[in-house]
Amino acid sequence: MQYLFVGAGQAGTQIVDQIFAHDNIDLRAEAIAFNSTIQDLERLDNIPQERWYGISRNQGLVGGTERGFEEQVTGGFGQTPTASDEVMKRNEGEVGRVLDEVYAELEADPSTLQYAFIFLGFGGGTGCGIAPHLAREIRSYSPSEMDIIAVGVLPNTQLVDATGWEDDDDAGGGQITQCQNTVFGLDNLETEVESIVLVDNQRLALDVAQGNEFSDYNRYVADAFLDIVLGAERERTGGDLDVQMQDVDLQDLVRFIDGDGFRAGYATLGRGVRQTESLLGYLTPGKIGRRPIRETELIADAIDRQTLDGFTPTDAESAVAVAQAPAWCWNEKEISLGAVYDELLYYCSDANAGWAVTKRNLASVTTAFRFERENLDRIAEIERIAEREGST
Structure with missing residues (x-):
């Protein structure tokens, strides 16, 4: 298994689910979904239940096929990423156990893992709280050097402006909370990964997604990400070409979008x-x-x-x-x-x-x-x- 796709929270797991709707993506890649809400996990069509892991306040990481999964994973973190961050701190090392299970089932060698992609939403309570821990433990788990790219969804802030938001406006206040969560997530994640690819929910108001549907936007993001990351490998046909291909491989991609080694x-x-x-x-x-x-x-x-x-x-x-x-x-x-x-x-x-x-x-x-x-x-x-x- 060369590529690992990890969904963290509702937004992250939905995008990974769209990615694995594509044919043959699972031949060299594996998907894992981490979330604190069972209802969101049950909406996944392309990530099997044995790759679900619930974030429980009291039990840490709970496998989707474990007995009592529904009783132990009882709900989200109420747009409070510090709470999910604390759960991960108390259960340090559990991500390594999850990866042990995955690799043992696949009969795969962990040294083959070269790239991990972590998808998350920055505005909520689960994804931006757990993503830095996922990145750090995945990197520690791999016995060889690897690159980690995060794909993070920014919140829509159109209801908040310099003159139009009142203190008692629940929607505006909710968006401020999402922005605070975003800053918390970015500050903690940017030292754990090579790159952060930004996906902005504010673009839903524009022409990226037809009908302003989240599913359409997720599909657009999934298609674009696969094109830029795995396009040549997914689509190569070879034999009917009169000219030599010039690929952009993942090392090229990382070189052009990664940071300075510290950020x-x-x-x-x-x-x-x-x-x-x-x-x-x-x-x-x-x-x-x-x-x-x-x-x-x-x-x-x-x-x-x-x-x-x-x-x-x-x-x-x-x-x-x-x-x-x-x-x-x-x-x-x-x-x-x-x-x-x-x-x-x-x-x-x-x-x-x-x-x-x-x-x-x-x-x-x-x-x-x-x-x-x-x-x-x-x-x-x-x-x-x-x-x-x-x-x-």
Whole structure:
């Protein structure tokens, strides 16, 4: 098992569940879900119950198939990450026991674990409280060097502004609490991981997700993350290419979005997609119905649909992109990796790009832009809100 995908709390487990809806992802990866609410775990469709672990105030980590699971995992932490943080402190070493169980069942060698991805929501009480402990214990468990990338969901703060929030406004007060939780989570997590990829719920008000559905947004995040992290490995077909592939592997990704060794780098994701064939092209063999592909449009869409509100690409320290398209697009130079790379360089002087072949009739460019925390206006906004008086 080379990759470990860990969901922490409601938001994190839902995104991992969407990732494991993809075909063949489980051939080299394993998913584990940690949550404090049974009802949320029961909504998972693609993570089996033997990979569920409840966070119990009194019992620590409880396996989803253990006798009395429902009685021991009795509810969440009420938007209080310090409470789940204390539970993990009292049960230090339990994550190692969980990993022992997983590896023993898989008959796998822990030294094969190279990358762990931890998904969480920063606004609640479970994910941002337990995620730093998960990262630290996973790293300690692996006998070889590894990289850990966190993917964290930021809260929507639209109800809180400089003039419109009153002290007795429950919704506004709740968002201030979520911002305080976010700062707590970021401060504790950024010293435990190489990178933190930000996913902003405020983007739900924009055009990233159709119908403002969380499930659509989670699917978008899952697709973008898999494209940028595992795109070449998932989609490689090889034999029908006239040109040599140039991959962006995970080491490239980590180099372009990680931090300075003491503090995580921050990154955003964005994905632009176009169909390469019309309906006539699906029904008729040959070149009939093929559509022109413009790299500038794909990059523009990827930038417009970044997972962070208020995203400014020219503030980024570095950027990386993965372009995917059917073999005929590459063979006939319908899409050019050089054009994708040049477009990235327009925004950021430190850039890299790779490409992969997909069997789908889609062309896509997925980007990750890396920032220092102090250069992210959205984080600064959340920090300002967290300092406001009158929160509950």
